[in-house]
Structures are given as C-alpha cells and as structure tokens.
Amino acid sequence: MTMTFANGDLRLKPGPIAQLTLERPDKRNAMTAAMWEAIPGICDTLIADETRVLIVTGEGAQAFCAGADIGEFETVYGTAERTAEYNRKVRDAQARLRDMPCPTIAEIRGACYGGGCGLALACDFRVAQPGASFAITPARLGLAYSPADTWQLIEKVGMPRARDLLLTGRAIDADEALRIGLIDRLEDSAAEAASGLAAHLTTLAPKALAAIKAICNGLSTPDGRADLQDVFEATFSGAEFREGYRAFLEKRRPDFGGSNQ
Template sequence: MTLRLLRQAGIATLLIDNPVRRNAMGRAMWQALPGLVAQAVADPAIAVLALTGQGAHFCGGADIAEFATGYATPEAASASNAAIRAAVDSLAECPKPVVAVIRGACIGGGVAMALACDIRIAAEDARFAVTPVKLGLIYSQSDTQRLIRTVGVGRAKEMLFTARMVEAAEALRIGLVERLLPPDDFEAGAAQILAGLAATSRPALRAVKRMADAIEAGAPPDAPELDALFEDQFRGADFAEGSAAFLAKRPPRFTAG
C-alpha cells in the first residue's frame, strides 16, 4: 500500500507515498482513501486532516500505467471512475477540516483532491495542471464544479481547455491556493499552520466547516439549522474555557471532542 495515515498531536496526515511515480494514485490507493479518512474522522484525538505527498511532489494524478486494465471495458471504466469519485468525495465530505499541503507537481487527479480540501497551502515552487484533455478525457462534473467554484468559470475553462501549467504565484492570485510558503521552510511553515488549527476548539472547527459548506451550497440567510448551529456553540464547554482563558490571559486548554 502506498497511501498511509499518520497521527501526531491532533493532526492526521494522509501521506501519498509513491515518490518513484511522482505520487501517482493507483486504483488500490483510491479505494483505500475513504477508509483512511473515516479512521481520522472516528478518532476523537484528531482535529484536522492533512493531505500531502512523500518527497518532492504532491500528486501526479491517476496512475496512467493502470489505464490499460482499469479502463479496458466500459464496466471496468465505470468501476475505476466510481472509486476515484468516492475517494475525492470522502475528502470533500469529511466533517473535520482538511488541508492540502502541496509542493512540486499537483496534476490532474491531484488537483481534484486538492480542490476537495478546505484549504490549500503550497510551496512557492509548486505547479498545477488539469490535464484530462491530453488523454482525450474531461474532468468529472463534481471536479469541474469545484474548479469553477474556486477560480471562476472563465479561468476554469481556460485551465481545462489548455491543460497548461499554472505556477504557484498565479495559483495564489486566482484563488487556487490560499497560502504560499518558501520551499526551504515549507515543512516547518506548514506544520506551524496545522498545529495552530489543531490547537483551536475542535467542535468550533467542525461547526465552521458545516456553516461555510451550507452557505456555499445555497442555504438561505435565515436557515434554522444554521441559527441553531451558531447558538449551540455558546452552550459548549469550549466557549466556557475559551472565555476563561481570555480573561486570565492564558492559552485555552480545549479538550478533545
């Protein structure tokens, strides 16, 4: 297996560990991903999930070496596509924050996974491309929708039409990533950001994600379930601890949950 789940100090890291193939995702890896996400969700000690690649690259996309068998028949193609869709959706539907930690190449299916994450942190030497047209293919509806929501329809079409490489500075400018970090300090900088997230209130993190996702999906301004979500935080133990810590001028000691 070349996909691993690591746990440390409130952070679960999904590590794509296939560096000899630029961390390309094989079918077994796509199939394993939802179960690993579920493990991180079920672990109360985990506050945030990071997705990253081993070595110099994030992910080179689906492993083309498997295409001859994975897409040999219409039935095989449907099964392969379903496995990829379930993997990417498991990231998007994770109730805990998911952060893509990107260096080097982020191509094709790698971009699809990154788009399914809540936040994308990239090294200044990262580069991105959405390349299905080079194989006579297109992005799925859900992947195209996430790309359009992230960069806008015009830029999404241009990226999909041309399959060109987008350098990190442009990715930041168009909203494809939220943060850029220097390559020489990338691991330490990304670890600091993740640690900062893990130190905050875990129920609040999950509630923020639910709120933002519901609003993006078109929830009305007076949605009762979102009003309830807002009000519920005032009755939580973390609000009492956060308030006490603020008044005492000390860091809060939030409990896992």
C-alpha cells in the same frame, strides 16, 4: 505510530494532527485505484480517532501528486463497467475527504496535476511552496474533467479561469496559482506553513469547525445535472482517450485530428 495502506502506497501518521502521505515518489506519487479505494476507510479511522486536523501531502520534493497512474488505464478503463467503478472510487475518495468534519490541508511541493489537483481541491486549505506547479490535463488525454472536480475548481478560481485551465491544459506556477485562488498560501516551506496552520486550527473548537465546514459545503454544493456525469463517462470510451493515453505512454504528442505541429 504509522499505518500503511494499499500496499504501502499510502502512509498515515495518526494523532490530533494526522498526516496522510502519498508514498510513490518513483511515480511522482500518482494515484492507483487501490489508493483511491483506501481513502474513505482512512477517513473513517480518523473520524473515529477524533482527529483535529488532517494534512495530505506527497513523498519527496518532485511531486504532490502527478494525477492518476496512467499505467493502470488499460485495466481500469478496459470496459464501461470498470470505467464506472474506477470513477466512482475517485469520486467517493474526494467526497469523503471534502466532507471530513475536521479541517484538511493539502501540503504541496512540486507537481500537482490532474487527479492530484482534484485531491488538493477537496481539502479546505492548499499550502504550497515555490517550485510547485499545477495543471489539469484531461483534454491532453482526450477526456473531460468530472462534474464534481469541475465544480470544485470553479468554486476556487471562478468560471473564466476554470475554463482557461481546463480547455488549455496549461501548467501554471505557484505564483499564478496563488493569484487566481487555486492555492491559499505560498510559503518558503509548505511543511512548516501547513504545520503552523494545523497547530492554530487545533486551538479552535472542533465541533464549531465541523459545523462551519458542513454549512460551507452545504451552501457551495450544486444540485447538478445527472446527464453531466454521463457526458463525462462517455469520454472514456472514445477514440480520443485511447489515442491520448497511448501517446502519453509512448512519449509522443497525441494526434487528435488537428495540427500536430
């Protein structure tokens, strides 16, 4: 049995080892607002079903997830209120995924960019295969990365490498991602590796795993500063963001006032 959500853009295969598939291969599995909004309810369904492991993946070999659907930006970032609401949906989706009592695995093929990387970072394990690539690109669009996403990145790769990835927006291959800790496993087949890891996890005590996750998350979650969220939100109302996403849609290099050579 499978379930579809958000106009078919998400497909859930429930069971002891459940699989959530981002199903927009023609858009490189970019996340829409409706997809982000659906994830907390999907998590509730899986918790009620006492799912033992959740695998999150993208349809096809081209991309795990290319990030947020830039085609929606005129709508979701049209006003300060819409911006705050959309960012809340993204934040809630990733937080609910991170807080799932069962282990979660991101099975990564192809591009894992921006919000897609945030989605993968919210999982307990990231399993990729050769040909996968990773980039965190808000600076290219005139934006900051959210405090929660930035913390998740720092947690995995450390502050110096997080600064590198965020400030340059550069793409890295799967070998470098493994070397710096952005992914946990690099195998010839991400699907087989994720399935094998999931099978192993189902042999362990589920309540113990839930407790371990709760302890790890509790010890690794910073108190944070409320004003950092305001700093992040403010980037969505600036001229740099308007130039950044219009340049992306027009397939040109953005002009942020510096050298454009």
